[in-house]
Amino acid sequence: MSDSTQPAAVAAPRRQRRSRATRMLHSPMFFPLLGFIAVFIIMSLVNDRFLDVSNIENVARQGSVIGIIAVGMSFAIFTGGIDLSVGPVMALSGTLMAGLMAAGWPAPVAIAAGLCVGSLFGAFNGFCVAFGRMPPIIVTLATMGAAHGLALLYTGGYPISGLPSWFAWFGRGSLAGIQVPILIMLLVYAAGYVVLHHTPFGRYVYAVGGNEEATRLTGIRVPRTKMLVYSISGLTAAIAGLVITARLMSGQPSIGEGFELDAIAAVVLGGAAISGGRGVVLGTLVGAMLLAMLNNGLNLMGVSSYLQDVIKGGIILLAVYIGRGRDA
Amino acid sequence: MTAVLSLEHVSKGFPGVKALDDVSLTVEAGEIHALLGENGAGKSTLMKILCGIYQPDEGTIRLNGEARHFSSYRDACAAGVGIVFQEFSLVPWLSVVDNIFLGREPRNRLGLIQRARMMAEAYELFDRLDIDIDPEIQVHRLSVADQQFVEIAKALSLNARVLVLDEPTAPLTPTEVERLFKIMRRLREGGVAMVFISHHLEEIFQVCDRITVLRDGTYVDSCAVTETDHDALVEMMIGRKVDNIFPPREPRNTNAPILLEAEIGMKHATHTDSLTLAKGEILGFAGLVGSGRSELAMALIGAYPTRVAKIRLDGREVRFRSPADALDAGIGLLPEDRKRQGLILPFSCGDNITLNHLKQFYRPAPFLSRSREADTVDAAMDQVRVKAPSAETPVQSLSGGNQQKVVIARWLDRGCRILIFDEPTRGIDVGAKSEIYALMKRLASQGIAIIMISSELPEITGLCDRVLVFSHGRIVAELADGEIEADTIMRHAVTEPRRDDVSQPVTEDAR
Numbered sequence: 001m002s003d004s005t006q007p008a009a010v011a012a013p014r015r016q017r018r019s020r021a022t023r024m025l026h027s028p029m030f031f032p033l034l035g036f037i038a039v040f041i042i043m044s045l046v047n048d049r050f051l052d053v054s055n056i057e058n059v060a061r062q063g064s065v066i067g068i069i070a071v072g073m074s075f076a077i078f079t080g081g082i083d084l085s086v087g088p089v090m091a092l093s094g095t096l097m098a099g100l101m102a103a104g105w106p107a108p109v110a111i112a113a114g115l116c117v118g119s120l121f122g123a124f125n126g127f128c129v130a131f132g133r134m135p136p137i138i139v140t141l142a143t144m145g146a147a148h149g150l151a152l153l154y155t156g157g158y159p160i161s162g163l164p165s166w167f168a169w170f171g172r173g174s175l176a177g178i179q180v181p182i183l184i185m186l187l188v189y190a191a192g193y194v195v196l197h198h199t200p201f202g203r204y205v206y207a208v209g210g211n212e213e214a215t216r217l218t219g220i221r222v223p224r225t226k227m228l229v230y231s232i233s234g235l236t237a238a239i240a241g242l243v244i245t246a247r248l249m250s251g252q253p254s255i256g257e258g259f260e261l262d263a264i265a266a267v268v269l270g271g272a273a274i275s276g277g278r279g280v281v282l283g284t285l286v287g288a289m290l291l292a293m294l295n296n297g298l299n300l301m302g303v304s305s306y307l308q309d310v311i312k313g314g315i316i317l318l319a320v321y322i323g324r325g326r327d328a
Numbered sequence: 329m330t331a332v333l334s335l336e337h338v339s340k341g342f343p344g345v346k347a348l349d350d351v352s353l354t355v356e357a358g359e360i361h362a363l364l365g366e367n368g369a370g371k372s373t374l375m376k377i378l379c380g381i382y383q384p385d386e387g388t389i390r391l392n393g394e395a396r397h398f399s400s401y402r403d404a405c406a407a408g409v410g411i412v413f414q415e416f417s418l419v420p421w422l423s424v425v426d427n428i429f430l431g432r433e434p435r436n437r438l439g440l441i442q443r444a445r446m447m448a449e450a451y452e453l454f455d456r457l458d459i460d461i462d463p464e465i466q467v468h469r470l471s472v473a474d475q476q477f478v479e480i481a482k483a484l485s486l487n488a489r490v491l492v493l494d495e496p497t498a499p500l501t502p503t504e505v506e507r508l509f510k511i512m513r514r515l516r517e518g519g520v521a522m523v524f525i526s527h528h529l530e531e532i533f534q535v536c537d538r539i540t541v542l543r544d545g546t547y548v549d550s551c552a553v554t555e556t557d558h559d560a561l562v563e564m565m566i567g568r569k570v571d572n573i574f575p576p577r578e579p580r581n582t583n584a585p586i587l588l589e590a591e592i593g594m595k596h597a598t599h600t601d602s603l604t605l606a607k608g609e610i611l612g613f614a615g616l617v618g619s620g621r622s623e624l625a626m627a628l629i630g631a632y633p634t635r636v637a638k639i640r641l642d643g644r645e646v647r648f649r650s651p652a653d654a655l656d657a658g659i660g661l662l663p664e665d666r667k668r669q670g671l672i673l674p675f676s677c678g679d680n681i682t683l684n685h686l687k688q689f690y691r692p693a694p695f696l697s698r699s700r701e702a703d704t705v706d707a708a709m710d711q712v713r714v715k716a717p718s719a720e721t722p723v724q725s726l727s728g729g730n731q732q733k734v735v736i737a738r739w740l741d742r743g744c745r746i747l748i749f750d751e752p753t754r755g756i757d758v759g760a761k762s763e764i765y766a767l768m769k770r771l772a773s774q775g776i777a778i779i780m781i782s783s784e785l786p787e788i789t790g791l792c793d794r795v796l797v798f799s800h801g802r803i804v805a806e807l808a809d810g811e812i813e814a815d816t817i818m819r820h821a822v823t824e825p826r827r828d829d830v831s832q833p834v835t836e837d838a839r
């Protein structure tokens with residue numbers, strides 16, 4: 001259609017962009033970053049050791065396990081779902097890698113097997129949610145217990161040790177001066193970002209969270225999308241399992257308890273709507289690092305761990321309160 | 329005599345848009361005042377300001393001559409202003425009375441809800457409106473029309489002296505519109521001042537007393553209904569004449585190859601319906617709201633449970649388990665309810681439009697090229713003339729009619745061979761309507777087969793090559809060429825008259 005027949009208002013340039021300031025203010029990253037900077041400044045004021053380069057690196061490394069899990073959790077939450085099984089799935093994948101290596105399997109095969117099992121476990125969650133049409137919170141609550149049980153069954157309840165010493169590289173090594181867990185975390189975030197923002201699948205993730213019925217009617221395969229989302233969540237949990245097992249140099253069946261809550265907190269602190277459809281994965285990174293910074297700073301200050309939990313809870317509530325207007 | 333309601337020099341801006349610029353409106357007691365204008369002219373915004381939902385940047389609201397300030401919808405209600413929103417606002421799983429009194433239930437001294445009092449008041453309201461609805465029934469079980477009446481009852485329940493009706497007739501059939509008008513006339517006799525918004529100009533001449541026209545957020549003119557006519561109104565609204573809203577009729581190509589043959593039996597029905605669709609034809613589904621048209625359309629694309637679904641495409645048997653299967657075969661559906669079934673509300677206009685054909689924008693698969701996406705979006709938005717500051721505007725902040733245009737734009741240039749449009753022009757203004765009709769004709773002339781479900785008879789008679797009339801969940805007549813007339817269609821649509829027929833779910837109809 002020619003432009004000449006159009007009323008003036010319609011002919012306005014479509015690609016006109018909002019001013020940089022309003023774009024920043026409306027970005028879902030705005031409040032998470034603001035919170036991050038605020039906590040950063042407070043922590044560096046009350047603690048002179050906080051700003052040491054080695055301590056900053058510590059913060060990032062300590063946050064990496066939750067950070068990696070939170071990527072998969074972001075996918076689930078963006079679709080309007082949730083994955084409570086991530087902690088035990090992490091433990092299950094980690095112990096499996098450890099067990100296979102201790103049994104003499106070649107390490108790459110053992111690692112691949114662990115990652116596969118994590119993804120398959122996620123796929124099972126996805127299958128129940130997508131095709132069984134069960135609520136994700138119930139499905140993953142059930143499989144959370146099941147995964148923990150499987151990990152205990154597999155190990156007989158004892159930690160598995162005797163791993164090849166070079167395996168520690170994944171948890172303690174460094175590459176180009178950066179610790180490997182941090183590198184792995186950044187890689188996972190980069191992949192998550194590309195998938196969410198530069199592929200059709202990523203768009204479907206947000207669409208399902210924004211309006212599932214409309215997404216289905218418009219011809220998107222919603223069940224397939226959900227299957228993939230929970231598989232990704234299982235995979236990132238398994239990657240976290242790799243890191244933590246290598247860090248501890250043993251397969252611990254009961255590790256990861258409560259990790260799902262920290263991961264959810266990271267996603268929410270990152271500005272996502274718990275009802276789905278809104279959020280960005282880089283916000284989740286900010287949220288995860290914010291949590292890690294709080295842990296680290298409060299430790300340095302010698303705050304008791306009980307009190308730490310209270311403070312963290314308060315900060316999460318505050319963050320959700322500040323961001324709530326955009327959750328309408 | 330001072331006017332019951334006067335809005336003076338109201339202005340309101342949103343980021344990137346000046347929605348209202350120095351607009352005034354005066355309504356007397358016992359007057360039905362039409363507020364007209366194109367999509368995005370600012371009608372809903374003005375009414376939301378009146379009801380305290382938005383705050384004006386400038387201007388005054390006067391009730392009975394007294395300047396008022398409403399900081400919330402509750403404030404406005406308390407002052408005697410009621411509104412029936414453009415989009416439904418009832419809670420589907422609550423009963424009718426619970427909806428009417430939601431948030432302000434009468435309580436006794438213990439703080440418990442006085443249900444008997446609520447029921448009594450509800451009956452009194454329904455008596456006043458002369459409607460017959462069971463107050464205990466859950467809202468989602470009511471027909472759209474009855475839901476609309478419940479909305480009105482709710483708006484009136486606080487003794488509103490000013491009642492705003494924002495496109496109340498959009499989802500109603502002609503008979504239901506008549507019922508609504510009866511209620512409105514009753515209220516007018518009772519001295520209620522009403523503001524009535526509609527894109528159906530003939531309705532204006534049936535019930536309204538005065539008219540105010542807005543264009544692009546500015547005040548154009550006010551006059552009495554008797555001083556104007558249809559064409560003059562259109563010109564006031566869009567600033568130019570629209571001669572023929574429907575494209576010229578062409579003789580039907582009776583030799584066109586059959587594209588689709590379908591035999592569908594709904595899950596809980598005992599009968600089956602069959603239909604055929606030829607290449608390049610526009611097939612109308614006519615009938616009352618709730619007569620099973622949308623369900624059949626949904627069943628065609630695999631979105632509704634069926635007992636039998638034999639579908640042949642180009643003579644080959646196909647099976648659709650989901651709308652995605654149908655889309656793969658080149659069949660797309662534009663659903664009836666844009667908010668619930670059509671739009672991804674948190675998405676921008678552009679992302680809504682490209683959602684189901686993202687694969688066209690692969691740079692190398694599976695990565696998307698944003699710039700190619702933007703080009704397509706711009707072209708599609710221009711074709712249906714979506715009025716929005718940019719393609720990145722959240723679809724949520726568009727006016728109702730412009731949201732509908734976004735849903736339509738999604739199906740343009742999709743490469744679909746069959747398009748099913750369920751009430752495509754709901755909420756769309758006169759000028760844009762004629763463009764959408766032209767667009768549909770153009771699609772058909774390219775060989776795309778179109779099924780159009782519509783409750784607007786002129787649309788069916790003006791556009792369709794063939795019409796299937798539905799009643800009580802089944803196809804009762806097939807009309808072609810000269811037989812397509814409003815009277816004939818209505819006669820078939822009301823076969824088997826039965827009270828309250830529209831409130832029965834179709835699936836329970838097959839006895």
Ligand SMILES: Nc1ncnc2c1ncn2[C@@H]1O[C@H](COP(=O)(O)OP(=O)(O)OP(=O)(O)O)[C@@H](O)[C@H]1O
Nearest residue numbers: 342347367368369370371372373725726727728729
């Ligand atoms: N919440 C909002 N945020 C931003 N812009 C808005 C918002 N609400 C309305 N607008 C803009 O204000 C203008 C007027 O919208 P309004 O809904 O009043 O139109 P309308 O006359 O009711 O149109 P329609 O006939 O399509 O319902 C439109 O350009 C719309 O995009």
Ligand SMILES: [Mg+2]
Nearest residue numbers: 372414727728
């Ligand atoms: Mg409107």
